[in-house]
Amino acid sequence: xxxxxxxxxxxxxxxxxxxxxxxxxxxxxxxxxxxxxxxxxxxxxxxxxxxxxxxxxxxxxxxxxxxxxxxxxxxxxxxxxxxxxxxxxxxxxxxxxxxxxxxxxxxxxxxxxxxxxxxxxxxxxxxxxxxxxxxxxxxxxxxxxxxxxxxxxxxxxxxxxxxxxxxxxxxxxxxxxxxxxxxxxxxxxxxxxxxxxxxxxxxxxxxxxxxxxxxxxxxxxxxxxxxxxxxxxxxxxxxxxxxxxxxxxxxxxxxxxxxxxxxxxxxxxxxxxx
Numbered sequence: 001x002x003x004x005x006x007x008x009x010x011x012x013x014x015x016x017x018x019x020x021x022x023x024x025x026x027x028x029x030x031x032x033x034x035x036x037x038x039x040x041x042x043x044x045x046x047x048x049x050x051x052x053x054x055x056x057x058x059x060x061x062x063x064x065x066x067x068x069x070x071x072x073x074x075x076x077x078x079x080x081x082x083x084x085x086x087x088x089x090x091x092x093x094x095x096x097x098x099x100x101x102x103x104x105x106x107x108x109x110x111x112x113x114x115x116x117x118x119x120x121x122x123x124x125x126x127x128x129x130x131x132x133x134x135x136x137x138x139x140x141x142x143x144x145x146x147x148x149x150x151x152x153x154x155x156x157x158x159x160x161x162x163x164x165x166x167x168x169x170x171x172x173x174x175x176x177x178x179x180x181x182x183x184x185x186x187x188x189x190x191x192x193x194x195x196x197x198x199x200x201x202x203x204x205x206x207x208x209x210x211x212x213x214x215x216x217x218x219x220x221x222x223x224x225x226x227x228x229x230x231x232x233x234x235x236x237x238x239x240x241x242x243x244x245x246x247x248x249x250x251x252x253x254x255x256x257x258x259x260x261x262x263x264x265x266x267x268x269x270x271x272x273x274x
Contacts, residue, residue, distance in 0.1 A: 012139040013116045019146035019167035020109045023053065026153060027102055035098050039156045040246040043074065046156055048090050049149045050101045055089030056145070057108035060138070061115070062125060068092040082274050140170065147171045148244050148273070155246075163202070163236075172199075172236060175243035176208060178272045183210045184218035186269040189229075189262060191216065196228035197266070199236045230258035232266060245271035 027050055035047045044052075059065055068091035070078050077087040093101060115121055116135065124138050147167030154161060162168060176199075183195055191212050198207040209223040233255040234242075241247040249267040256263040 009136060009139075012136055012143070015166035015170055016139045016143045016146070017109075017113060017116075018165060019143045019150070020057070022162060022165060022167065023146050023150050023153070024102070024106055024109065026150060026159075027105075030098075030157075032098070034157055037156045039152045040241075041152060044090070046153050047098060047101070048094075049152055050098070050105060051090045051093040051096070052086055053146065053149060054101050054105040054108065055086070055093065057112065057142075058104055060124065060142070061108040061111040063108070065089075066092045080274070086274075140174070143167050144171045144174050148240075151240065152246070172240065175240065175270075175272065176206075178243070179208055180210060180218040180220065182218075182269050182272065183266065184212060184216060187262075187265050188216065189265075193262070194221070194226055194228040195262070195266060196223060196231040197239075198231065198233040199239050200233065201236045228258060230256065230260070230262045230266070232256055232263050239270070242267060242270040244273050 030046065035045070035050070037046050038044075039046060039049060041049070055066070067085070067088040070084060070088065072091045073084065073087040077083050093104075096104075121135060123133065124135055143166070147162065147165065148171060150162050150167070153159075179197060183189070187195075189195070189212055191214050194209060194211045195218075196207055196209045198205060207223040209221050209225070209228060210218040211221045212218050234252060238252040238254065242249050242252060249270065252267075254263075254267060
């Protein structure tokens with residue numbers, strides 16, 4: 001941890017901590033009918049999301065993995081290592097009561113806070129999924145995961161909120177930062193193509209313009225320099241739904257200018273989460 005920027009690490013710890021608290025505070029308000037509601041995640045209820053968060057956070061806090069057998073999860077989930085791992089963690093907790101799941105999650109969060117508040121936190125567990133060797137990438141990933149799942153729960157229950165939080169800012173920035181990969185690696189339009197994606201927030205507008213270079217890579221350019229080959233305008237909420245793979249892109253309200261086929265390909269390539 002000696003090479004870490006203490007201020008940057010502190011900001012990540014604070015964002016993770018706030019995001020974890022937001023989920024725990026939300027879950028504390030739920031009744032048994034709420035906890036059984038289906039979410040945008042195939043096969044998962046609100047309760048399954050809580051089980052998933054408890055699973056990953058308890059391992060990050062140092063607990064031994066509690067996993068169901070692969071035969072206990074959907075067959076199509078067994079093909080991807082990370083999805084299989086997360087589904088096995090959820091399946092292993094299906095017999096537990098809601099209070100027990102929340103207690104597991106709260107305990108893991110509290111222990112992690114103690115660890116991360118120490119002057120020299122030890123390295124994260126080496127066996128944790130997607131090991132990064134340091135806390136910074138893990139905390140970014142955990143903050144993103146918490147906030148995305150907070151929004152999953154809120155949509156399932158019709159409870160808007162959480163869009164002014166550190167987790168929201170970090171998560172939208174994460175999806176925005178993936179746009180060069182989406183355009184250059186997934187869509188792969190011809191060299192010289194320019195694509196503009198405009199995101200509309202409650203009181204702000206952000207336009208990201210990307211041009212494909214001679215090397216096939218997409219790079220951000222001045223949004224006002226040239227007219228794009230295609231433009232997509234959507235709310236930041238719809239951008240999160242598309243980038244998080246939560247909804248079929250064709251069901252979202254997107255305004256398109258220019259090449260409509262290219263716009264459709266970009267829209268369907270926005271999902272970057274597992």
